[in-house]
Amino acid sequence: MSSPIQALLRAEELPTHWYNLNADFPEPIPPPLHPGTRQPVTPDLLSAIFPENLVAQEMTAERLVEIPQEVRDVYSLYRPTPLLRAVRLEKALQTPAHIYYKYEGVSPAGSHKPNTAIPQAYYNKIAGTKRLATETGAGQWGSSLAFACSVFGLECNIYMVKVSFHQKPYRKLLMQTYGATVHASPSNQTEFGRKVLAADPQSSGSLGLAISEAIEDTVTHPGTKYALGSVLNHVCLHQSVIGLETITQMERAGEEPDVIIGCAGGGSNFAGLAFPFLRGKIAGRKNYRIVAVEPASCPSLTKGELRYDFGDMAETTPLMMMHTLGHTFMPPNIHAGGLRYHGMAPMVSHCKKLGLIEAVAVPQLKVFESAVRFARTEGIVPAPESSHAIAVAIDEALRCKAEGRKRVIVFNLSGNGLLDLAAYDSFLSGKMHESGLDTGE
Numbered sequence: 001m002s003s004p005i006q007a008l009l010r011a012e013e014l015p016t017h018w019y020n021l022n023a024d025f026p027e028p029i030p031p032p033l034h035p036g037t038r039q040p041v042t043p044d045l046l047s048a049i050f051p052e053n054l055v056a057q058e059m060t061a062e063r064l065v066e067i068p069q070e071v072r073d074v075y076s077l078y079r080p081t082p083l084l085r086a087v088r089l090e091k092a093l094q095t096p097a098h099i100y101y102k103y104e105g106v107s108p109a110g111s112h113k114p115n116t117a118i119p120q121a122y123y124n125k126i127a128g129t130k131r132l133a134t135e136t137g138a139g140q141w142g143s144s145l146a147f148a149c150s151v152f153g154l155e156c157n158i159y160m161v162k163v164s165f166h167q168k169p170y171r172k173l174l175m176q177t178y179g180a181t182v183h184a185s186p187s188n189q190t191e192f193g194r195k196v197l198a199a200d201p202q203s204s205g206s207l208g209l210a211i212s213e214a215i216e217d218t219v220t221h222p223g224t225k226y227a228l229g230s231v232l233n234h235v236c237l238h239q240s241v242i243g244l245e246t247i248t249q250m251e252r253a254g255e256e257p258d259v260i261i262g263c264a265g266g267g268s269n270f271a272g273l274a275f276p277f278l279r280g281k282i283a284g285r286k287n288y289r290i291v292a293v294e295p296a297s298c299p300s301l302t303k304g305e306l307r308y309d310f311g312d313m314a315e316t317t318p319l320m321m322m323h324t325l326g327h328t329f330m331p332p333n334i335h336a337g338g339l340r341y342h343g344m345a346p347m348v349s350h351c352k353k354l355g356l357i358e359a360v361a362v363p364q365l366k367v368f369e370s371a372v373r374f375a376r377t378e379g380i381v382p383a384p385e386s387s388h389a390i391a392v393a394i395d396e397a398l399r400c401k402a403e404g405r406k407r408v409i410v411f412n413l414s415g416n417g418l419l420d421l422a423a424y425d426s427f428l429s430g431k432m433h434e435s436g437l438d439t440g441e
Contacts, residue, residue, distance in 0.1 A: 013080045013248070014072055019240040021275040021347060022233060023063035024282050029350045032318035033308060041318045049218050049226040051127035054120065057234040065237060067119070074118045074151055078107045079241065083249035083410075088377040090397065097400035098255060099393055101413040102246050102273060103380070109174070111383065111415030112269045113144035113229055116238035120227045121148035130223035131155035135185065135210030137265070137341070138164050138385065139171025140415055141229030146178035156180035157224075159187060159213040162205035170419045185210040192216055192314045207266070207341040208327050212314035230266025231311060231320075231345045239272030242412060247276055250410065257288060259396050261411035263388035264292035264301060264359070267345030269414040275347075278356055290357045292348065293388040295367070300325050300344045301352055301359035309343055322349040339385050362391045365434050368427040370394050371417070383415035384423050 022029060031040040046055045057065060067075075086099040104112035124132060132154055136142030142158040149156035158180050165172060165184035175182050183189050185205045186196040190213045196203055203209075211228070218226040228235060250257060260277055262270035270292050280286035294301055300323045309324040311317035324343040344352075351357045371387035373394065374380070382390060389411040400407050417424065426432040 013245070014075055015067065015241050015244045016072075017064040017066050018237045019244060019276050019279065020060060020063055020065060020233075020237050021271075021278060023061055024279050025350065025354070026282060027354060029346055030321035032320050032346070035310065035315060035317070035319060038319070045318070049215060051124050051129055051225055053123045053127055054234055057237060058232055068122060071119045071122050074148075075115075075241070078114070080245045080249075081106050081242075083246055083253070085253070086374075086378050089374060089394075092373070092377045093394065093397050093401065095397040095401040096404065096406040097397040098406065098408045099397055100250070100253070100255075100257070100408070100410045101393075102242055102410070103413045104242065104269070105380065105383070105413060105416030107144070108147050109140060109143040110418065111140035111144065112239065112242060112272060112412070113141045114147060115241055115272065116229065116235045116268065117141070117144035117148035117227070118151070119238050121145065121152045121154055124225055124227070125152040125154060129154065129225045131157065131221065131225075132227045133157045133159075133214045133217040133221070133224055134227045134229065135159045135161070135207060135214045136164075136229065137161050137207050137210075137339075138383075139168050139175065139419070140383070140385075142180065142182065143171055143174045143178065145227055145229070146175040146180035149180065150178045157217060158182045159185040159189075159210040159217070161185055161207060161210050162203065167422060168419060174419065183213075185213050187213060189213065190216045206313065206329075208311070208313040208329075211312035212316060215312065215316050216314070230268035230341070231343070233347060235268050236271040236275060236345060236347050239268050240275055242269070242272035243274060243276030246273060246410065255408050257410040258407040259409045260288050260290045261389045261392050261396070261409065262292060263339065263385050263412070263414065264294045264344065264348065265298070265339030265385065266341045266343070267292075267348035269385075269412055271345060271348055273410075273412040274351075274357065278351065281356060291392055292352075292357055292359045293392045294359065294361050295339050295388065296361040296363040298325070298339055298341065299361040300342060301349075302361045304344070306349060306353060311343060320346045322346045323352065339388070360392060362388050363434055365427070365432060367391050368424070368432065372424070372427070380413065381417040381421075381424070382413055383417045384420055386412070386414045387417075389413070
């Protein structure tokens with residue numbers, strides 16, 4: 001147990017404000033559009049599913065947004081998270097590169113998702129919300145929101161993508177342990193879920209489908225609001241604690257990153273690490289390479305179109321300008337369930353458009369080869385999603401070796417994989433198949 005002095009020092013290291021990249025974009029981000037009128041959305045439209053205090057954060061242009069003390073108190077259960085240097089991995093690779101990773105797997109739910117689940121639950125609580133509805137892919141977000149709801153005394157109803165519901169039963173049990181109700185999506189709980197099941201009883205589901213179910217649940221149950229674990233501006237805002245802490249920790253380590261890497265599905269964990277660093281890049285003070293890594297089977301940034309699209313399959317969300325594979329796209333059943341989303345966060349998409357970041361897609365077998373390599377050197381079993389970043393960090397380190405150049409690499413290890421061991425069993429037993437996507441698909 002930490003001493004009172006250690007606890008005070010730990011609390012002082014916590015950021016007091018979130019950082020909003022929208023304040024520093026050299027070109028304004030296109031606004032979301034009303035699904036009917038195709039006009040920019042107004043706060044009253046968003047207030048149908050979100051509390052007004054979160055709507056205000058979604059639309060704010062403030063650079064720094066104060067973190068409420070009640071939120072910081074809960075953050076202090078696990079924040080600041082450690083920044084570690086992967087010395088044993090460096091040695092195994094025989095690279096001159098210095099590899100650092102920000103480890104978000106120390107949170108109660110084992111991933112970065114509580115960074116936004118906690119404030120979302122808090123803001124809903126003070127707004128008078130009684131119940132939250134949401135979706136989850138691999139279960140990190142659902143587990144995090146279930147935890148946050150238990151802290152603030154809210155009911156939590158979760159629609160979990162069916163393939164992950166069956167692949168990752170312990171994540172479902174973790175949500176239930178925190179007090180949430182969990183349904184496999186598509187479910188018979190909603191009209192849209194029943195419609196999908198009637199057309200395809202074997203549907204494995206998708207995040208876009210589960211979002212549709214959660215939004216329908218929200219608008220049909222009094223006292224309920226919707227919570228989203230990625231994509232939206234206020235989610236990226238909350239996740240900025242990752243990068244803000246990393247900047248301070250890198251300064252203490254006496255190093256400046258050359259390459260910054262994060263996995264990207266909806267975009268929240270990538271944004272959390274990258275956005276605070278982008279402030280310096282936009283201002284011309286820094287020249288970081290910032291890389292978003294996505295699965296080859298769901299490559300919205302590398303193969304999707306940048307256009308307005310719906311965030312869900314049932315076309316109930318506002319239209320957002322984002323890199324998208326199409327809101328009806330049903331991705332293959334890869335083990336990185338948290339990255340199976342058809343679109344990319346508008347803010348991340350805007351960064352790609354402006355040339356502030358680059359993107360790369362990685363196939364599943366390479367991801368797990370890298371994950372096992374990391375586990376056998378650093379001792380941490382990484383989540384499949386996070387392992388996409390590891391794969392590219394290893395590529396960068398080997399490039400340094402080939403060129404005989406030292407670079408400082410930082411990536412976000414956004415979660416642990418201790419509840420993903422069935423995926424590792426599939427890989428280690430040789431049963432895992434490669435997954436990809438051709439242009440026709």
